[in-house]
Amino acid sequence: MSDCLFCKMAGGEIKPDVVYEDEQLLAFRDIHPQAPLHVLIIPKRHVANLNDLDDALLGGLMLQTAAKIAGQFGYAESGYRTVFNCNGDGGQTVHHLHLHLLAGRQMHWPPG
Ligand code: 5GP
Ligand code: ZN
Numbered sequence: 001m002s003d004c005l006f007c008k009m010a011g012g013e014i015k016p017d018v019v020y021e022d023e024q025l026l027a028f029r030d031i032h033p034q035a036p037l038h039v040l041i042i043p044k045r046h047v048a049n050l051n052d053l054d055d056a057l058l059g060g061l062m063l064q065t066a067a068k069i070a071g072q073f074g075y076a077e078s079g080y081r082t083v084f085n086c087n088g089d090g091g092q093t094v095h096h097l098h099l100h101l102l103a104g105r106q107m108h109w110p111p112g
Helices: 005-010 056-072
Strands: 018-021 025-029 037-043 080-083 099-103
Touching: 005 025, 005 037, 018 037, 018 056, 025 056, 037 056, 056 080, 056 099
Parallel strands: none
Antiparallel strands: 018 025, 025 037, 037 099, 080 099
């Protein structure tokens, strides 16, 4: 998707602050962090949102990678939050699938 912000990041056209990369995934710091650690984990290929995720392994890999990054930053024991926002009511603003990883402060529930 040529007009997709996160595809441009995956393709190297825009360079975010990358914390992890492999063949399928890119993870980078959110530009408006909502916690001391706020990372977005995206598939390199365009998937609009969770409704369009046709690969369970890819979803599992995103979650496992979030746990790995949280551990690398020292938050495995203190805890962290992972969030997929989907479409309007879910609060999704960038329509390329991304998993939020938030850590470094007390989270609250419900999130609002
Ligand atoms: P959503 O609301 O779609 O779940 O989350 C989109 C996230 O992307 C937001 O937290 C927002 O701050 C982040 N974001 C939007 N534009 C950029 C950008 O240009 N660079 C980075 N690193 N994050 C962005
Ligand atoms: Zn995209």
